[in-house]
Amino acid sequence: MRTATLTLALLFLTFSAAAERLPMPLSKALKDAGLNESHVGIFVQEVNAKTPVLAYGADRPFNPASTMKLLTTYAGLELLGPAFTWKTEFYALGTIEGGVLNGDLIIKGYGNPNLTLENFWLLLRDLRQRGIREIRGDLVLDRGYFTVLNTDPGQFDSEPYRPYNVAPDALLLNFKSIRLLFIPVAEGKTVKIVVDPLSAQIEIINGLTLIDEPCGEWNPKPISNILATAKSARIVLNGVYPSGCGEQTWYVALFGHPQYVYSVFKELWQELGGTLKGEVREAETPAEAQLIFSGDSVTLGKAVRDINKWSNNVMARQLFLTIGAEAMQSPATSEQSAQAIKQWLAQKGLLFPELVLENGAGLSRSEQISAKHLGMLLINAYQSPLMPEFIASLPLIAVDGTMKKRLNGEEISGRGHIKTGSLEGVRAIAGYILDHKGRMMMVVCLVNHPRATGTEPFEDVLLQWVYRR
Secondary structure: OHHHHHHHHHHHHHHHHHHOOOOHHHHHHHHHOOOOHHHEEEEEEEOOOOOOOEEEOOOOEEOOHHHHHHHHHHHHHHHHOOOOOOEEEEEEEEEEEOOEEEEEEEEEEOOOOOOOHHHHHHHHHHHHHOOOOEEOOOEEEEOOOEOOOOOOOOOOOOOOOOHHHOOOOOOOOHHHEEEEEEEEEOOOOEEEEEEEOOOOOEEEEEEEEEEOOOOOOOOOHHHEEEEEOOOOEEEEEEEEEEHHHOOEEEEEEOOOHHHHHHHHHHHHHHHOOOEEOOOEEEOOOOOOOEEEEEEEOOOHHHHHHHHHHOOOHHHHHHHHHHHHHHHOOOOEOHHHHHHHHHHHHHHOOOOOOOOEOOOOOOOOOOOEEEHHHHHHHHHHHHHOOOHHHHHHOOOEOOOOHHHOOOOOOOOOOOOEEEEEEEEOOEEEEEEEEEOOOOOEEEEEEEEEOOOHHHHHHHHHHHHHHHHHO
């Protein structure tokens, strides 16, 4: 009996040592990337096994970049349910007679992460169909479901006009983004600029000249200068535009949330034949306000696909705050959301002492988790009744999302759902692979290093090693 016990112990120690040692292909790929063991955390395990196949630097905390969205979306699916929807309510503060609202129209938001132009237009169409044509008061916005964040949008990476830096908001509309469409016009060698949604608060000064040259890698920043405030914006475009670029689209986030909602509302409302006499202001919905109707968003089950497949930071932050608002009380704060998620983890027996949550999207320099604990989360998710919804939200290798252009033509193509993460100095992958023997494998790889940008080949070697192992 003692001999059998000793043999098992020796086998376990041998396996543990092997699990902590990089296989030769991975060791070479890591060296080729200019990295060493202190820069990477790897955790690989079959989902139904008790011990890992590979655990390399797995206990060290790393910045996970967008793979942190896996925690936020799994928590959201379990705490809120895949059928959860976000409301957008419309109230009248005044009387409605003959199609005229003699008072204010109130819009109250509950954090809908997918309130696009198309969805907002449908809501306003519903409003018109209820008989309202003219609004003689103001447009009043109730954004109190979330704590309003007056942060610098360029604080993270000095890119204040990039849509991914838009702060979460209870009444987030169309990611607060403006689309600029560049259309070459051969006659006159000019470039037409189309602004959508059109706003009187945006001034475009177009000094672009069309030249007959190939496109190369088109970048609007060198030809543009933006001056924006909370209520207006001025975009100056100068320089040349190669005809080989054809039509190009540039998305920018301008104005504050209230002014953006007001501008879009006025444009769409006028298109629907309505008029608005007043201005925009913010206030809490009073008790005497009359609910006209409430519109629902897409379900959370659908929203998490956009969050994970396309790594949508703004939607992830909206979900993160919604978790806090529903679990605690509104107005939600990041601290409430982090507390709610950690309590949920503790109830599942998942204790991650190194975990740091700031916004739940991974667009952060302070968020951290170890590869082992992110892997344990994925194994737990695989055992959850909500596993199909969760896994279906992850990018499919060589098929869609952020993995669409990776490992094309390889045997592993279409056999793994992998979430990617990318920040300056950070690269990460995490998800599931159905290997060549039909075993479902969980894999996590976190890299933190100034040269992390060049680690994609190492990640691909790791994914193929897991598949073929």
